[in-house]
Amino acid sequence: MAKTDTAEQSRSRRERILDAAFHTFSTKGYRDTAVDDIAGAAETSKGGIYFHFPTKEAIFRELMATTADKLVGKVERAVALETEPVARAEAAIRAVLATFAGHRTMARLLFLDTIGAGRVFQTETNALHERFARLIQGYLDEAVAAGAIPPHDTRITSIAWFGAINEVVGRWLLADSAGKLEDAYPPLRAALLRSAGVPEKRVGPMPMPQPGVEFPETKR
Amino acid sequence: MAKTDTAEQSRSRRERILDAAFHTFSTKGYRDTAVDDIAGAAETSKGGIYFHFPTKEAIFRELMATTADKLVGKVERAVALETEPVARAEAAIRAVLATFAGHRTMARLLFLDTIGAGRVFQTETNALHERFARLIQGYLDEAVAAGAIPPHDTRITSIAWFGAINEVVGRWLLADSAGKLEDAYPPLRAALLRSAGVPEKRVGPMPMPQPGVEFPETKR
DNA sequence: AGCGACCGACCGACCAGTCGGTCGGTGCGA
DNA sequence: TCGCACCGACCGACTGGTCGGTCGGTCGCT
Known part of the structure; x- marks a missing residue:
């Protein structure tokens, strides 16, 4: 029961980031994607991303x-x-x-x-x-x-x-x-x-x- | 006769740059090659390069x-x-x-x-x-x-x-x-x-x- | 003197990654 | 049930560094 306690959608924040990164990378390419772009698309912040992932490369x-x-x-x-x-x-x-x-x-x-x-x-x-x-x-x-x-x-x-x-x-x-x-x-x-x-x-x-x-x- | 007036080697400076760029690009890739790298390899300067070429991309x-x-x-x-x-x-x-x-x-x-x-x-x-x-x-x-x-x-x-x-x-x-x-x-x-x-x-x-x-x- | 080739310090934009700080819970003692 | 200490997710201003491109200047010729 107690699963998505934060009134978040079904997907966890981490997955939201992954999705956003997927989309952004495949649209603009790796080099042309700034971590801030991903953050924007995932409706989170750079800090939030770096909480879940060590580096851009890791994503x-x-x-x-x-x-x-x-x-x-x-x-x-x-x-x-x-x-x-x-x-x-x-x-x-x-x-x-x-x-x-x-x-x-x-x-x-x-x-x-x-x-x-x-x-x-x-x-x-x-x-x-x-x-x-x-x-x-x-x-x-x-x-x-x-x-x-x-x-x-x-x-x-x-x-x-x-x-x-x-x-x-x-x-x-x-x-x-x-x-x-x-x-x-x-x-x-x-x-x-x-x-x-x-x-x-x-x-x-x-x-x-x-x-x-x-x-x-x-x-x- | 009067061809390579500047006591340069046979190849013109422009070609030296091209050669250097070729080598550097194919070794390190485009993004990882700095214009200064090319300049170094061509034994010239960044300014020298930009005299012959408008942009890195053009090279x-x-x-x-x-x-x-x-x-x-x-x-x-x-x-x-x-x-x-x-x-x-x-x-x-x-x-x-x-x-x-x-x-x-x-x-x-x-x-x-x-x-x-x-x-x-x-x-x-x-x-x-x-x-x-x-x-x-x-x-x-x-x-x-x-x-x-x-x-x-x-x-x-x-x-x-x-x-x-x-x-x-x-x-x-x-x-x-x-x-x-x-x-x-x-x-x-x-x-x-x-x-x-x-x-x-x-x-x-x-x-x-x-x-x-x-x-x-x-x-x- | 004038000119074309060349030099290299410098500027400004960009960006990955950091860090001090915020904030919404949560567990617990009274 | 209230209050409080605590925690972990998250935020965003900031740093350190890189790099393309510029520009004022020099140098050797003619």
Whole structure:
């Protein structure tokens, strides 16, 4: 019963700060976000923030970690629903695109601002990319073991997959009158599956660019 | 004869500054590079720099543009040597990897720091990626026209290619005891060609990860 | 003398992090 | 039930430092 004693909303102040930071970081980027900005957005003060967090960097790190966790969780849950190796890979791709499509800000934080943070975070970013690449590699290795695709250098392939997905999402993020991200799924799926050596008949017909499917000119 | 009147070395002061900026930016990143740092490295003064350039940003932009030009030039020259469509694509991939392998700093500037700059440069970066994606798309469309690969959504495929290459290079850059970047070529080439629908017989056998070929663990 | 290249002290804006202080509870003794 | 000591969340003015950009001045040429 006695939980949110302070007539505060359901969420604790700490979480309010996290939310505000998430939003601000993903809008303005790490460097261009002043702690005062976060304080303002969270309707608190700088001092209040520094009561809950030791440094600005710590806020960012926590955000990164939990966001990445959420995404990985979604992917793993989506993959668990499938048993056939190639279908699992497809589910993973779809889960990522769907998540980002629904949460543009999440994408921004993970794939743009992360990088926009600065030298200190190179390591952080690196670990994040590494993590996703390994995740993919795991699925690819599974597929190889199941005989769904020929054995090959799954390490490089997984890196390539991640890079490809990343770039497609990035492109979409920066195209301001962006179409639906989901539209990129069919061609991307085909390209990725093929790249890993999935038999042609399993991939299906080459998807053609339908008018309006491709991203519009990215603006000035 | 009367060229470098000031008993300066061959290069003009302006170029010295550019070189120093290039080096410093690609080592420390844009935000962490102070104009004074550049001045120090160029053996000149802040005032001297501001005589030649209006802003710090302008230096960076110029560097980006010329570096990108150089890379595009290399790719185009390499591609021009081939006539068969798939071979042209292969040449492009090889040229990029070879260039980066030889000039780690160039890679850093173009693909890491660019992004590490901040909001202002999002546009810049975007244009750069766009440019390379279009370059690739051109080659793919050529290949389609020549009947070397089936028609499909070359836009997404080109974005995926760029993303894949980018990520492989990025991974290599951040792996500190990195192996040779060229080792990534065979598997990457295979993955990319296949993803675009190049017939299996043209791609050749699946390259296996040879011991030492893959990138070593990226360090903590 | 005049000029263009260059110098470096200085200015002002910005910002992460600190610290003394406020204030709404809460537990407890009378 | 009142009063009081105490506590921990929170506040915001302030500090220390950084850095882009400016400007008055110097120096070597012509």
